Amino acid sequence: MTTDSDRIDVSRPHSARVWDHWLGGKNNYEVDRALGDQIAGTFPHVVAMVRADRTFMRRAVSFLAGQGVRQYLDIGSGLPTSPNTHQVAQAAEPASRVVYVDNDPVVLAHARALLDSSPEGSCSYLDADLREPDRVLAGAGLDPDRPVAVTLMSLLHFVPELDEAVAIVRRLLEGFPPGSYLALTHATDELGGPKVKTAFEMWNENAAQPARPRGRDEVARVFDGLELLEPGVVSPPAWRPDGRDDEPAEVPLWAGVARKP
Structure with a gap:
């Protein structure tokens, strides 16, 4: 019988574990820390980038909760x-x-141990891959007749072909009614200067999951057919800042929130 620990590959850096290292976590391995430190040495603002990603998630989910x-x-x-x-x-x-939803065994193991819900609500974990949207929809167990917010934070850049990324998002949203939302962030090398391009080269030479940074117009295609909310596709710090966080003006990510009409 295969267990989560049997599936853990510590021979190459993994995105979730490197991200955890940049955020100051301890659920990572030497191979993850080595690449994370190498990239941070070239692009010191990478830590600000991952924090801005988390801050955007908080603001977006708070907004969505306010929409019911x-x-x-x-x-x-x-x-x-x-x-x-x-x-x-x-x-x-x-x-x-x-x-x-995640398919990293390290993530799954820690999620089962650490994530707890309020008594009134629920919090569950599904072992599945983004590239299997039908499996995600079938396994999520959410009410298909009530709006759902699909969040994809720093994930779609691991899908190499833009057409595939667009198709995955469309299939996911097909499973939910009008009034549902999509919130996402996506890596870009249009912001941050030449050091960002170098950092992506380092990542793609070493990490288990190569990343495909995209331009703003490409990321905007993911929202085709949806009602893109103001201020549109922007760097995360520019998406409805609430004054609670000390953030840089921009980081090499695009972010946006849209409603299914």
């Missing part, structure tokens, strides 16, 4: 880092239901 969303599908959730999606959603509405 009570179901969340967080795909590519990564290692638990407070505040997590369910903590933000359930702080606004304790009865919120949150399903996390």
Whole structure:
């Protein structure tokens, strides 16, 4: 019988574990820390980037809760880092239901141990891959007749072909009714200068999951057919800042939130 520990590959850096290292976590291995430190040495603002990604998640989920969303599908959730999606959603509405989706055994092991829900709501974890949207929809167990917020934080850049990324998002949203939302961040090398391009080269030479940074126009294609909310596709610090965080003006990510009409 194959266990989660049998599936852990420590021979190459993994995105969730490197991300955890940049956020100051301890759920990572030497191979992850080595690449994370190498990239941070070339592009020191990478830590600000990952923090801005988390801050955007918090603002987006808070906004969605204010719109009455009570179901969340967080795909590519990564290692638990407070505040997590369910903590933000359930702080606004304790009865919120949150399903996390990931296929990294390290993430799954820590999620099972650390994630807990409010008594009124629910918080569960699904072992599945973004590239299997039908399996995600079937396994999530969310009410298909009520709006759902699908969140894809720093995930779609691991899908090499833009057409495939667009098709995956469309299939996911087909499973939910009008009034559902999509919130995402996506890596780009249009921001941050030449050091960002060098950092992506380092990543793609070493990591288990190569990343495909994309331009703003490409990321905007993911929102085709949806009602893109103001201020549109922007760097995360520019998406409805609330003054609670000390952030740089921009980081090499694009972010946006859209509603299914």
